[in-house]
Ligand SMILES: Nc1nc(=O)c2c([nH]1)NC[C@@H]1CN(c3ccc(C(=O)N[C@@H](CCC(=O)O)C(=O)O)cc3)C=[N+]21
């Protein structure tokens with residue numbers, strides 16, 4: 460057992476197809492990423508996004524604002540990009556500094572340019588089963604499972620983590636695929652008994668190597684959303700990969716799993732927005 464699902468490989472394949480598609484378009488897709496303050500984890504992410512956008516032929520612009528930026532200044536920059544026809548996607552990197560109201564910022568983004576799928580209108584569409592922009596991490600996970608031939612309909616899916624960015628939208632996307640979904644979190648009692656029921660286990664709790672082999676049902680599909688840095692600066696997932704892969708039938712690694720797919724879906728949604736403006 461222990462077949463690795465390579466998000467990296469699938470992401471590379473999808474990006475090649477997307478590059479061909481973009482080169483045939485008359486409108487060049489544009490994505491603006493707004494970052495407020497310095498955040499070490501943000502840096503790799505933003506670098507990867509820039510590199511990927513360039514590879515595909517997307518015009519990407521990074522707006523780096525100082526930590527001291529006021530909420531009003533951020534809101535007016537967003538208003539400016541809402542109007543700017545060159546940009547089809549707007550992403551405001553989270554988390555934002557303490558003094559800025561995150562919900563107010565997400566509400567300010569034009570829902571049609573919200574390529575992160577975090578605007579309450581898009582969240583509501585996901586919840587009620589209407590088409591809309593989707594959160595990129597859970598969307599990328601569904602794509603990865605489909606590409607790997609994982610049957611979701613009727614299966615027991617367990618999500619560990621209930622964040623607005625991963626856990627909650629993941630629940631809805633799995634429901635849409637007709638899985639039976641259980642959401643667990645840090646206050647869940649007898650977590651192990653629940654995760655051991657999972658045919659599909661999605662882990663997004665942000666604690667390094669929290670899920671071990673004995674949390675996993677033999678033959679389960681395991682998706683690791685974690686990105687934790689050890690004291691030595693090594694990137695590790697929420698799942699202890701070495702032991703878990705002995706039990707799982709399929710498992711995503713960190714790095715090279717969910718991360719590259721997240722970025723790919725961001726690009727995909729930016730392109731599909733631009734295509735709506737294409738002749
Ligand atoms: N509004 C907003 N939307 C986001 O989607 C968002 C965000 N804010 N804030 C930060 C997190 C983090 N995130 C990552 C996505 C991909 C990689 C990625 O490409 N990882 C690679 C490389 C990692 C490495 O080598 O360090 C991998 O897992 O293989 C990393 C981090 C998106 N986020």
Ligand SMILES: [Mg+2]
Nearest residue numbers: 620622625663
């Ligand atoms: Mg989370």
